[in-house]
Amino acid sequence: MARSVSTRSKVLNTAVAGTLGFLMVFPILWILILSLKTEEDAIRAPLEVLFNSGWTFDSYGAVQARSDYFKHFFNSVIISVGSTFLGLMIAIPAAWAMAFVPGKRTKDVLMWMLSTKMLPPVGVLVPIYLIFRDTGLLDSRLGLTLVLMLINMPIIIWMLYTYFREIPGEILEAARMDGASLRSEILYVLTPMAVPGIASTVLLNIILAWNEAFWTLNLTAAKAAPLTAFIASYSSPEGLFYAKLSAASIMAIAPILILGWFSQKQLVRGLTFGAVK
């Protein structure tokens, strides 16, 4: 039976949720506002910026004229999508093994994988940089795809492991009894049932890889630089580039925001997969 909620509670909940939502979106909203101002207006006091200055798209034009947005965008797409799908190819069998044929050390392995996320990335920067230098992977999309795949691998495996654990092992057993091979079992039985979970894992990892700024800035120069490097090129401690920096930021986050907007249903469904079962 549905729990009755008073109108007062509804209004209060809506107000609290609305306020929290506004606070969360405010930085992006402010960046959007600054991107539509001239450099001189962008540095004024907040109220003046809002009510006492004009609006212009000049910064977007200037950014596009000075930098090759599409080259950076293309690099971001390849690196984030590539690292996610490469990661999935390894993570799905790994998560299957841990969820359905766990060994004595499965939990330790899972914890060990998670522990790699606890190491500050700068701690391994120099060794990785030297390996990349010697293997010719510096400033290459392949190198960056590999690094981001490895960095996000623990999260992919953990998420998939959690989803797979929710799927009854008996269904897989039934498939096996019907003569399904291991490959068929994973591809045609397990994967279709875990689609919401896999989809949300894919989306979350694309977002993480898209926004990753430490490795993408340190391992690239001109050829493989993604949109994070594009944003960084408009930051300056000497000279005013707030409007252009804001325009570059909006251009960099717009694709991932749009992707998130259209797939939010899928993302929420996947993230609450276990809870609603």
Add this chain to the structure above:
Amino acid sequence: MSLKKVLMMSMTGFGLTVASFASAEEITIATVNNNDMIVMQELAPRWEKLTGNTINWVVLEENVLRQRTTQDIATNGGSFDIMFIGAYEAPIWGKNGWLTSLNDFGDDADYDLEDIFQLVRNGLSADGNLYAVPLYSETSFTFYRTDLFEKAGIAAPTEQPTYTEFMEMAAKLHDPENGIYGTCQRGKAGWGENMAFVGTLANAFGARWFDENWQPQLGSAEWNNAITYYVELMTKYGPPGATANGHNENRALFKDGKCATWIDATSAANDIRNPANSKVADVTDFFQAPKQETDKGTGWFWSWALAIPASSTKADTAKDFLKWATSKEYFQMVGETKGWVAVPSGTRASIHEDPRLLEAAPFAETIKNAIFSVDPADPTRDPVPYTGVQFVAIPEFQGIGNYVGQQVSAALAGQQTVEQALANSQQFAVREMTKAGYIK
């Protein structure tokens, strides 16, 4: 003309074109995002057209660039063929053998290396070898509002004032109720931020970073006097929240008419005096940064320059670009295409004597004189074992400078006393210098 002849001539022409571009190379330049480099990026296609070579630009924020280039050059990564570096890095990296020597630029009569100010060349050299060529150089001087000085009945100093006199001026000019602060100075922590100003202030008060035996001197009475003065000046006559203000924030405040005085980089003068960008373009003038116990090291010295890492495999092409981008012709090209007020200052004598520059930017002479009043080799009242005015040209300085900057910023914010800040700084500096082997 027969068809055969036309074909022959076309093929010869095509062959020559191919030959001239056969050696065409692609070079990668790592740089910061500032107005002078934006202009260079806009003009660089002319060099590309001239030579057939192409340039990949990697533009990064200054601190990210410093970290990224240091990492690449120290590991012999070879990601960049040209790096935009400062007067701090050039001698240190040169000494380490990380940069290609540019001594042969002196043999090129057209380039005229001697035309670049000796002081600037010295700042970019180590052990007599030139490791970078400058795009622009700067010192610090005082920006002041002529209208507010007149209103407050203060005569603009004709001689270098003292910091005591400077505080008296700030007191008279301070009018926060009408949105005017007596002075705006850097408060944001960092060796390139607050410590640039604080370093010159400390020099003026007779302080030094190290004595002749590399013993840190941050616990000295001179440092105490300087930081006490700084905290008092900023607390009484500075804008609120000054610990968040670096160069950019103060530049924005000054341009918006909120500051009566500002001691900062001469390179900001063009922007402040440009009516299209600034509300105070017509009512701003300049005088020397103040002195106190001494007039040595009262204005800083900095130069942004182009260098070639030793790891570059395209050093010849990189040298060709460097010569083009720092030649007399390049500066003239900037003047003719972007206006003479946009010409980078403080590098070439012939450009500073050009009547077109003097007409468009009458303050160029003041900047030149200010730069010439600085001597990085003799920056303090008492003798020191280092060079550098607002920095000490040793690799350990970045860490020490940043730490001291944080301590000074915390003192300004009222989180600790000046004495505590300097005691912490002294302890940290002793530890770092001992670790690095300077103190036995």
